[in-house]
Amino acid sequence: MSSEQLSPSPREQLAHQLAQTVATALREDLSSQDRALLIVSGGSTPVPFFEALSRETLPWDRVDVTLADERWVAAEADDSNARLVRKHLLINRAEAATFVPLTTEHDTPEEGTDEVAQRLKGLSWPASVVILGMGGDGHTASLFPDSRELDLALSTDAHVVAVRTPSQPQARITLSAERLHHARRHYLHLTGDDKRAVLGSAMAGDNVRELPIRAFLSCPLAVYWAP
Numbered sequence: 001m002s003s004e005q006l007s008p009s010p011r012e013q014l015a016h017q018l019a020q021t022v023a024t025a026l027r028e029d030l031s032s033q034d035r036a037l038l039i040v041s042g043g044s045t046p047v048p049f050f051e052a053l054s055r056e057t058l059p060w061d062r063v064d065v066t067l068a069d070e071r072w073v074a075a076e077a078d079d080s081n082a083r084l085v086r087k088h089l090l091i092n093r094a095e096a097a098t099f100v101p102l103t104t105e106h107d108t109p110e111e112g113t114d115e116v117a118q119r120l121k122g123l124s125w126p127a128s129v130v131i132l133g134m135g136g137d138g139h140t141a142s143l144f145p146d147s148r149e150l151d152l153a154l155s156t157d158a159h160v161v162a163v164r165t166p167s168q169p170q171a172r173i174t175l176s177a178e179r180l181h182h183a184r185r186h187y188l189h190l191t192g193d194d195k196r197a198v199l200g201s202a203m204a205g206d207n208v209r210e211l212p213i214r215a216f217l218s219c220p221l222a223v224y225w226a227p
């Protein structure tokens with residue numbers, strides 16, 4: 001049997017369903033506004049979603065795409081979320097979208113936050129869609145339980161926060177919780193029994209510092225999960 005004849009895996013089906021939902025949302029918003037803002041997450045989970053979304057028909061030339069968070073690395077580095085987006089989302093029909101990166105030429109995210117914030121201020125808020133991911137430690141965007149700036153990122157009205165996190169090798173920049181909330185629709189895209197268990201723990205408690213995903217559980221947040 002050729003690979004084309006195999007039925008899609010649950011993760012592929014999930015990615016397609018999420019892509020159709022996001023495309024419908026963007027089309028809806030673009031019927032009444034000039035530009036729409038899509039905020040995506042990095043990591044490994046979104047790759048099939050990005051590729052499915054890139055094939056959707058919509059006026060991509062009126063869509064701005066940015067990230068929930070980024071590692072402070074060169075745009076071409078293997079662990080750059082921008083590289084991931086360029087490789088897997090800004091292709092096919094979505095090649096016409098405008099990408100707004102979260103890094104600058106500065107050496108550190110602390111030096112770059114003002115420039116990034118200025119870029120973000122020029123976008124069409126509220127965002128049409130925010131797609132969050134979640135790590136096994138309950139982090140989302142770069143809001144990690146051990147981030148030194150977690151309290152700041154959860155409370156500030158700044159657009160972005162530079163984040164230093166002992167458990168992570170790179171410095172990062174993250175949209176603040178306030179900015180991530182400033183959207184019409186929120187989706188949480190996650191896979192695997194381990195992450196489902198973490199989400200279950202998050203829903204059973206209320207200490208945001210322990211599991212930062214808790215800051216978004218009442219957005220409302222639509223959960224897209226597959227085994």
Ligand SMILES: O=C1O[C@H](COP(=O)(O)O)[C@@H](O)[C@H](O)[C@H]1O
Nearest residue numbers: 041042043044045133134135141
């Ligand atoms: O570090 C990150 O991890 C999370 C989840 O990544 P995954 O590889 O488990 O899918 C992601 O949501 C976040 O944007 C990213 O910077």
